[in-house]
Amino acid sequence: MKLTQFNFVTVALVFSLISSAFAQEDPTLFLNRANAKIAKAMAFKTSWDGPTSGPRIAAQKKSIILIASNLKNNSVLRVANGVKEAAAVAGWDVFVIDCWGVNSKHAEAFSRALALKPNGIVLAGIDANEQPKEMNAAHAQSVPVVGWHASTRIGPSDGLFTNVTADPKEEATIATLLGVVNSNGKAGVVVFTDPNSLYAQSKSNEVVAVVKQCRSCTLLSVEALPATTTADKMPALLTALAQRFGKKWTHIIGVNDNYLDLLATPAAAAIIASNKIEALSAGEGSESAYQRIRSKTVQLATVPEPFSLQGWQIVDELNRSFSGEQASAYTTPVYLVTEQNIAFHGGQLNTFEPNNGYRGEYKKIWGK
Template sequence: MHRNGNRKAGTGVHQVRLAACALLATATVLAGCERGSESGPDESTAGPSGCPEVHARAEAAVSRAEETDVSWNGPTTGPAAEPGKTIVYVAQTMTNPGVAGAANGVKEAARVIGWNVRVIDGGGTPAGIQAAMSQAVAVRPSGIVIGGFDPNSTLQQVSRANAAGIPLIGWHAVATPGPSRRPELFSNVTTRVEDVAAISAQWIIADSGGRAGAVLITDASIPFAKNKSDLIRKELATCPGVKLLSYENIPIPDASSRTPRVIASLLSRFQSRWTHSVAINDLYFADAAPAFRAAGEKGSGPPFNIGAGDGDPSAFQRINSRQYQAATVPEPLSQQGWQIVDEFNRAFAGRPASGYVAPVHITTADNSDGATTWDPSGYREAYRKIWGK
């Protein structure tokens, strides 16, 4: 089945990117975003015959991921609300839509459970984040959220918090969800990079009917991002009918200047052979849009573009208006904020972390219902019941 719908044109909105590096670099030091270079095409996925079995599995996985009326599959039991707690949310920068969205979820949940929340903005620089963490530890709160930055960049402050018995919970702080030993985190709230990578590649396989010419965009200077793109490439290679035309390494700090030039070059080289794109973050398509537009490409595609992570409001706006982005794999930011509060409540009660990891979701113009965030149902009611609120 070919999944391309009638995607009509509209108006796109560019994404704020001041801290996109930190959102992606969950397992690397913030200062590690370095300049890189483009990579050439990968010929190994070329093939003339499609992939009926792989395509069928991809169709099924994508259909599940596109569902919006899904039942809550997270925790339904846990400790009642601990009273009188104060949480400090240390933000990599509140100009990062993901960091800010998770912070807003924490604040909303804290109002329900009856806690106080203070947000300290690190301003997007290593020095600012270290200062924010020092300030957070100094006020001796009940718990600290590491919001979108690598704890290894603030090891001194993390060690002081650990020594003071202040539980730390990360949002996109390390590469994997759940508890962390080094650095010591009670839990880390994030989706699984393996799941995000796989479903974004499966969307291309499903959307193209197993016959696509794809471009993959990454920032290879960030280990987490490179790992994600390697996983995407591996999944695309399961379908012989999908050819990876080019693997482009565009460092996030250079995205606004380099992406338009790269897109123009790719359009010239591949023309109609280029049918789909996947990028490790939605922001690349904000920068790609002017080049597509200048070349006379329709906003509704081809190429049909999917962002393998983030799902900030501007990505939703591009998708809803069918302007050079067809899909994203968004984080459920508000739900993750509520989960952070619940994980703290478990820590305060001497219970283990819940172990919950949100399933991946795909947003398209056909299932977004005009929304600008992915906000699944059921979690608010479930957490209220657990907390006795």
């Protein structure tokens, strides 16, 4: 799999096809913005840019229940582990309820959590809007709910004390722009998204919008594939897409790495290779994604999230709620991982682990 070097002159030319807002600018200003967009996404800062003040951890132990959409999902599992790690420092108890990827279990799990009378609840990968009755019950019991990917918006929203997430639109934008640059402005894109997730759909909608802004690119298809889609279904789908679009098809953009996991089987990978398709992800940053990028197999890039850091932030946000303070609404800037920068920020361990000292910073805030 080839990886186009990021020549900023080339980037500028491609970006002129992408954004009407950019195209209306002075060419020099446009070039500066185009250069900055790519460079910033690939060079994550090593200095802490999150909160530096907040309430100390109270002496009274707190009980937290984390409701996980599916602990078999790498991102959900790592966030849960981050919450446990941070809660141990705070001296809190954490109980996890796994919904096993079954949406119908969300309401039941939420009701079980409330029956245990916790001090706080975390919704990990579960849309808060889908649980209006349970959210109202939590408010009535004065139980704060912090979300992770529980809304398409960042910060306080949809009844949540706050929603911890990267900006899904920014993730989708960066991934799509990379696909456009990689194709020299002639991308033919098939998008894989989850029809059951508003968060995933917000990403795929942004991918579509960016592709359509590129005058010489083509949006070929948006494939609605539930998160429960199995790898054995992919060869037939890929074959049908290849027959339908032929050489026009150059790129697959998945809303997360799970979809690219489905492409890594020998049969699916052979179809991708024979049709010279490049695949990249608009989010997550799974271990398998890092391995594929490093080995130049199937996957070109990913836009990872710092799961452990987000777990620590969730604990910090809950502590702010317990203390009657406002949420920090902190979010990490978007980060793009390719073969060129995979060795940095946890890449050796196949994860995004920002080298910005976040654990020490949160401990300072908490007085730990």
